[in-house]
Amino acid sequence: MRTLHARMRLLAWRRPRAARALQVLLLVLFWLACDRLAAALRLPLPGSVLALGLLLALLLAGAVPAASLRRGADWLLAEMLLFFIPAVMAVWRHLPLLRQEGGRILLVILLGTALVMASTALLVDRVFRWRARRAR
């Protein structure tokens, strides 16, 4: 594992793009394995969440160095928009529904989001200040 990591560091230093592609591939393979595992064991949670949990455990235990996956993970997270744009295009299928309820849906989302944001921020601020006062 250590030598593998050293090789990855060397590759990242000499050919950053190749290292990124390899890291993405590793993450895809890890996800695929966990997806199969979750299905085979009939776990109640999705394979991707199982994979996230396992990877986090490996990172925290120090078994997998974070530096050896950072580039690939950052790329996947940065390009996530591209991955869900096709799902959004399902609007074509739901056009009649949206024509009928679109305005009301928009209202629910706008009001709901304002409520969520305001309550979250005020709650966090209150807990933060309460803890800061107690610490003093």
Add this chain to the structure above:
Amino acid sequence: MRAELLSLAWLLATVGGYYLLKPLYRRRPRWWTSPLLTVPLLLLALGLLLGADYPAYIRDTHWLVLMLGPATVAFALPIHRHRRLIRAHWPALLAGVLGGSAVAMASAWGLATLCGLDDAVRRSLLPRSVTTPLAMLASADLGGVPELTALFVVITGVAGVALGELLLRALPLRSALARGALFGVGAHGAGTARAYDVGMQEGSVASLAMVLSGLLNVLLAPALAHLLR
């Protein structure tokens, strides 16, 4: 043969449009220049030309949607990166994530019922505040339509960035923690990007709050689905 070419053209248009329109946002970061909004609009316009045929569209582009799985796994790295932040501020983070998610679900359910929306729409609205891959997972469990949820998540992201800026000016928030949580819990990835513009610490808190509230939604979805049956 023609159908296959059409699907391939859609894939090229999606990927090409995304990389073409992304620099626009980098040059002028506003809510209306986000690829979240511009790319679907471009594809909708193209649909008037090529025909708005979703099965033909999704045939080759479903490979892109599949990549949301590995992207979910990649969330392990930001959690690991910010482990010190979690250790230092876990009570405030926990309160924000739990409280925010509860308000998100309750407000979606209450407002949708009040507006007399369809049951499938109402269920699809429940996880709309969390990041897309996790929201789609939760939506399937809750009896919603994952694709509708993806659309609602996008609308939430675009609206959340604009709303967040207004609220930031209106609310008396003293801590970077609260400003970050506002964007992370309320407007997932789009909000997190905006939070990084406000400050480094705000961005870190936002990305963490986004992942944690997403996970909470996925883990609670089966139990909640049981309750709402």
